[in-house]
Every structure is written in structure tokens, then in C-alpha cells.
Amino acid sequence: NCKWVSVLLAEELPVGQMIGVEIEGLRIAIFNVKGAFYATDNICTHAFAVLSDGWFEGNVIECPLHGGKFDVCSGRVLGEPPERDLRTYPTRLLGEEIQIALP
Numbered sequence: 001n002c003k004w005v006s007v008l009l010a011e012e013l014p015v016g017q018m019i020g021v022e023i024e025g026l027r028i029a030i031f032n033v034k035g036a037f038y039a040t041d042n043i044c045t046h047a048f049a050v051l052s053d054g055w056f057e058g059n060v061i062e063c064p065l066h067g068g069k070f071d072v073c074s075g076r077v078l079g080e081p082p083e084r085d086l087r088t089y090p091t092r093l094l095g096e097e098i099q100i101a102l103p
């Protein structure tokens with residue numbers, strides 16, 4: 001059973017923006033892709049880098065350290081050097097609040 005947690009208001013995260021949050025000890029990045037919200041781990045799977053310090057365009061986050069790329073919707077690696085996909089978290093809107101499901 002997962003637990004839904006409010007992370008921020010939808011109006012705080014415009015289209016094309018991302019933000020890093022820390023919830024219950026997890027570092028999570030929230031992305032707005034064309035009005036839909038996605039959440040992934042905020043730490044790169046390659047080495048220690050905070051993805052929300054990188055570059056986000058369309059549905060792609062580029063790691064600031066070695067330029068690895070991930071699809072924020074699926075977590076899939078799109079560009080090396082990372083080999084492991086990013087963990088993703090389900091999201092939903094509850095009124096104006098963006099919520100994510102924690103394991």
C-alpha cells in the first residue's frame with residue numbers, strides 16, 4: 001500500500017519547470033511536462049548528482065555532472081553514462097495540490 005503525500009501546489013510548478021523536494025528522507029524531483037506532473041528520484045543513478053540542478057527540456061532531464069539523460073515520465077535512461085533507470089513515483093492532483101505516492 002502506498003501513501004499519498006502533498007508536495008506542492010500545481011501553480012508553483014509551471015509547464016517546463018522542475019523542483020527538488022525532500023520528503024521523509026527521500027530526495028525527489030517533480031516535473032511539469034506539458035501540464036502533467038511526474039516524479040522521480042532526484043539523485044542520478046550513475047554517481048552522486050542532484051538532477052534538479054541539471055537541465056530539463058520537454059520530458060528529458062540532463063544530469064549536471066556527466067550529462068546522462070533520463071525520460072522523466074518513465075525514468076528510462078536516454079543517454080549514457082548512466083545504465084540504471086531512475087525510480088519513478090506515481091503522482092496525482094488533489095484539488096490544487098500535487099501529490100506523490102510514496103512506497
Ligand code: FES
Binds near residue numbers: 044046063064065081
Ligand atoms: Fe549523473 Fe554521472 S552522475 S551522469
